[in-house]
Amino acid sequence: MASPSGLERSVIGLNRTKFPNRGNFDSTFWLGRRPASMASSYSQDLRDRGIRAVEEGMSRRAAARRFGVSDSAAIKWLQHWQRTGSRKPVGTGGHRPSALKPHRDFLEAARADKPDITLEALSRRLLAERGLAHALAK
Numbered sequence: 001m002a003s004p005s006g007l008e009r010s011v012i013g014l015n016r017t018k019f020p021n022r023g024n025f026d027s028t029f030w031l032g033r034r035p036a037s038m039a040s041s042y043s044q045d046l047r048d049r050g051i052r053a054v055e056e057g058m059s060r061r062a063a064a065r066r067f068g069v070s071d072s073a074a075i076k077w078l079q080h081w082q083r084t085g086s087r088k089p090v091g092t093g094g095h096r097p098s099a100l101k102p103h104r105d106f107l108e109a110a111r112a113d114k115p116d117i118t119l120e121a122l123s124r125r126l127l128a129e130r131g132l133a134h135a136l137a138k
Contacts, residue, residue: 060074
């Protein structure tokens with residue numbers, strides 16, 4: 001079945017080169033798509049207006065609709081503000097120090113006592129003796 005553009009189309013809309021509904025193009029490169037980039041934070045002004053609207057009695061979801069942001073964004077803004085008192089965005093990325101680093105000597109001593117100790121047993125011992133609950137990957 002030939003399309004107006006001259007490419008053959010199957011019933012599901014793919015041309016012979018498997019690009020869906022792309023006219024005369026063989027590639028999606030020049031079709032206006034840009035490489036994905038990191039999302040940026042909403043403006044501080046928008047964040048302030050959203051928080052102020054909720055302070056004045058609007059629900060979080062209503063404020064989200066009013067300012068054109070997702071419900072979860074508005075809810076997280078308010079949670080962060082109530083928890084920390086700050087309206088600034090939470091930092092993204094960066095290095096997070098290891099929770100186990102301060103316990104290195106303890107962990108090395110536990111392995112020296114019992115070289116064949118399992119990770120699960122080591123984790124239980126960390127919780128019992130140091131109060132550190134460390135999740136194991138399953």
